[in-house]
Amino acid sequence: MTDANPDYLDPKVLGKVARLDLRARLVVEGFVTGMHKSPFRGFSVEFAQHREYVPGDDLRYLDWKIYGKSDRYVVKQFEEETNLRAHLFLDQSESMNYAHDGGMSKFDYSATAVASLAYMIQQQADAVGLTLFDESVARQTPPSNTRASLGNLFSSLEQAKARNKKTKAGEVLQELASELRQRGLVMIFSDLFDAPAEVLKGLRAIAQRGHDVVVFHVLDKDELEFPFERMTLFQGLEQMPELLVDPKSLRDAYLVEIESFCDQIKKGCLQNRIDYVRVVNSQPLDVVLTSYLSARAARRKRRK
Secondary structure (H helix, E strand, C coil): CCCCCHHHHCHHHHCCCCCHHHHHHHHHHHHHCCCCCCCCCCCCCCEEEEEECCCCCCHHHECHHHHHHHCCCEEEEECCCCCCEEEEEEECCHHHHCCCCCCCCHHHHHHHHHHHHHHHHHHCCCEEEEEEECCCEEEEEEEECCHHHHHHHHHHHHHCCCCCCCCCHHHHHHHHHHHCCCCCEEEEEECCCCCHHHHHHHHHHHHCCCCEEEEEEEECHHHHHCCCCCCEEECCCCCCCCEEECHHHHHHHHHHHHHHHHHHHHHHHHHCCCEEEEEECCCCHHHHHHHHHHHHHHHHHHHC
16 A cells, blocks of 8 residues: 555645545555554454364364363354444534634544545455434444445445534434444544533443444534634524624633533543544544554553
């Protein structure tokens, strides 16, 4: 795989690439080069039991230790034959449409990250699916490892836009938790603008069913820095009214609130053994994904 031009990994430039599949390839080429082993490989394969060998069984799964002790041929069985079932959840509520001046919206940034991960996972021959949501589930592409399914996933992302709907992440995540039958990897991209207690309740419902959960908390740099200086008319999103205010008078209080909100989500995730990644939509995507996937791979290596 060739190195990607690093200029393309700047969100300002990447956003000008019209085709989402091309964006995904550019991003993946930026962070997969040099990564020899998948950080996901083997996630869902667990030893379950032995059974007697029958002609035609894969000889790789013969248990030679048992043969040495009992002169019997037995093979190891596993709970799941596939390496991975990945579920990518993407928030398309109205607040995800926000973008700082000259930047990608939180939705476009997240959609590019989702497409990039889907492309990488499918290249490993693992199954990946997509769920778009706001105050309810909007569209789903079931997990599959075929090229045709990946094309359908890209098509869903291309057609999707941040809608004039409120965020009900907590409620939707609880609903989705009951639908996920097979244990797998769940990656969520959202600004999580919902009551923290409800969000954490939904995340906990998924994690308690044995899924490996990763939260990418996607925020705009304006939301974290609040750089406004002059009297500003703030447009209400998700059915909130417009508000004309002097930003300087509320900047300090706002920054305390946004940090408190993020801290509540992060602490709740850590308490439930859920990976939490704060993402700012001005960061190069390859840096965000490389940092997380490298840390994940290192953790898996330490556990062995």
